[in-house]
Amino acid sequence: MRQKLPAEAAWLTCTLDATSGAKRDEYLEAARLAAAVTLLVAGRDSRARTVALAGLTVTSALRHRRYGFQSDGSEQLLFQVQLASTTARLGGKNKRITDACLWYISLQSTLAYAVAGYSKLAGAHWRSGEALPGILRTETYGSGTAFRWVSRHPRTARLASYATTAGECLFPLIFFVGNGKSAPLFLLPAGAFHLINSGAMGLGRFFWAFTSSYPALLYTAQKRASKAEIHGH
Template identity: 45%
Template sequence: MSHLMKKAFRSPRIGRQRALTTTEQVSALTHLVNSLEVLANERDPRNAVLADWDLLRERYAWAPRPVQRALGLVARPGVSRAIHLARAAAAVSLLIPGTPRRHRVATGAFLSLSSAVTNPRQYFGTDGSDQVAFMVQGVAALARSQDTRPAIVDACLWFVGVQSALSYATAGVAKLAGPQWRNGEALPLVLRTEAYGDGASYALAKRYPRVTRAVGAGVIVVECAFPLVFAGKGRLTVPMLATTATFHVVNGRVMGLSRFVWAFLSTYPAVLYVTQSTGRASGTGGADVRGR
């Protein structure tokens, strides 16, 4: 038991290039899932109103006319379909090991920028996952373009790691500020909605209210405590990431937030790398073979 505890709380070790490559690839998987979901949903006429640009364009009435025209062009069904097919192909190419650095830079930049221009037509149902994917892929492309300069790669990985911690902490503080989260009412209310609910989970939540309140409180505590991964020379990183990963997997099953799993998991290699750097001299994380 002592050995297992030491192993669980041992500071992780991951090289600079391995952290960058894994971040890059898991983020690409997020974009792949996104584009495949869009292509599949376009076949269902019930989803047409949710992506109707004639309705969504009102949100961008403030934008200059050239921007509005560009968004309108991207929102055309044929153009949107072509972009998402290209995005899916680009994402798959990043999952293939050994592709040239220039290809990975250009592909990562394309995935990030294309997610920004297609996001306005996907206003419903993204809930932050696509914003995380946009940020991570763009930063990974920047780091890849400078992967012979360790200081820049480290800065990019630190940005992703700190952004991940900030995202969790912000979500936790926002829940803590809500009285329904503090008194345990929020979780059943979410589970009974049509968009994010699940009948079986709602029934269990109502049947076991004490457990439901404990789960809600646990979510708040874990999210608020996530920045502690930077303390203790990274010893809390693995248990914390295992907990939050489980949280996302459960949400993916119960609430249908499957893209959240990949979006936030794409930040974990950076979190592992930067938290190990808090416990030893910076610059020793790049001893592994240059990842592609």
């Protein structure tokens, strides 16, 4: 990791050195736990809530220097949600900043779904329906129970593969179907998809990361629907 840093970024090297090491990692995780608890119990407009959220954002960035090689889409999206939420809170009562941050979260989430869908569409194994059984038989993302089930029901497994790919590719329509009024019809199956993956593939972090963007998606879809009604009148 050190070799990837540019020579002129000495300040960054010093920062990473100062926060690296087993003991410092323990302090960092303890601080993150304290910030997470504070975020849950502090009042909605509390300054402590803002500090806690900012702390989680900064420490998420610092953790990446150690876990960057094993991080996944859930951590990347969650960091975007934390960063935008912190920016909105630091903006105080400025509604334009808040709206911009909510749109940022919504578009990041939408992009994550769409990119995942179109990358699957480019894969021959996903188009043939063979990808899902193949994933479920791996040690990292697999499940013996789920693999045996899809092996006994190959047609259902193919339909699940097609439905997953189609749902992700079509997710950007959340802002256009019914001018955003149909957003819950997109988010309910998407949330159920992540919940099933939590049990079948052990991707519990994806459930929390992606559903953390749903309030912003609902808000922005509602804003679009409201504007459509105003223009209609």
